[in-house]
Amino acid sequence: MTRIAICAPSTPITPETAAQVSALAASEFPGVALHFHPQCHAQDGHFAGSDRLRRDALIECANDPAFDAVWFARGGYGAGRIAQEALESFEEPASRKVWMGYSDAGYLLGALYRHAIGRPVHGPMPVDIGREGGADAVRRALTYLSGDREGLEPSLDRHPAVAFNLITLAMLCGTPLMPGLAGHVVMVEEVSEHLYAVDRLFFHLTAHLGGIAGLRLGRVSDVPENDRPFGASPEEIARYWCDRHAIAFLGSADIGHDAANRIVPFGVAGQNERQ
Secondary structure, X not given: OEEEEEEOOOOOOOHHHHHHHHHHHHHHOOOEEEEEOHHHHOOEOOEOOOHHHHHHHHHHHHHOOOOOEEEEOOOOOOHHHHHHHHHOOOOHHHHHOEXXXXXXXXXXXXXXXXXXXXXXXXXXXXXXXHOOOHHHHHHHHHHHHOOOOOOEOOOOOOOOEEXXXXXXXXXXXXXXXXXXXXXXXXXXXXXXXXXXXXXXXXXXXXXXXXXXXXXXXEEEEOOOOOOOOOOOOHHHHHHHHHHHOOOOEEEEOOOOOOOOOOEEEOEOOOOOOOO
């Protein structure tokens, strides 16, 4: 039996979302047991409860030896506010867990990877069940958490890799949460940002990625209309800044804020997966 704890370090999910995911797991994954921490449904302004509540729920899930994995319920914003303090309270059981999420959860995935705590994995979250085709995204996550490699991002090879939301990784740079990425293939995706903002993020991020093996660009979706065309596509923006910093642009990655979002274990695929 794979036992998975679910908490919300950023923003809340509804009880209805939890019920949908639980029903899918019960009907299709008999070897999986899900535990939604009550904190997932708390609300304090934008957040899934106060910083203290979110931090304490995360620590509780991390340190409970009964769980094999911690699955982040949703992104949004908030994980970066609690990540450093939470990790300081993690105990030995946290190092035996798989940690899965994306978007704002990247603050925690990056910090976990920096400190070699457990096995951080970019992958779908429970909230994705509400997207078009979202049940397949949840199935992909639960299949991986059950020990099956199906659903991995197809470009993964012998190079260590990481995957992040673009703005999240840019914000990590220069902080105590930022992992060393020399020699890695770095995959980034973005949602709901103007193209000039995407360009601005690449300006900052690529200045901190010296020594990586290369960059792959996931989907840049739901781009708002500006009062004038930016004049370059997301790929052209990525190529421009990679060229400025002598970073190899390796093409596309099958990741994004959508139900097709694929799984990227941090490190070398197959070496950091739970057996």
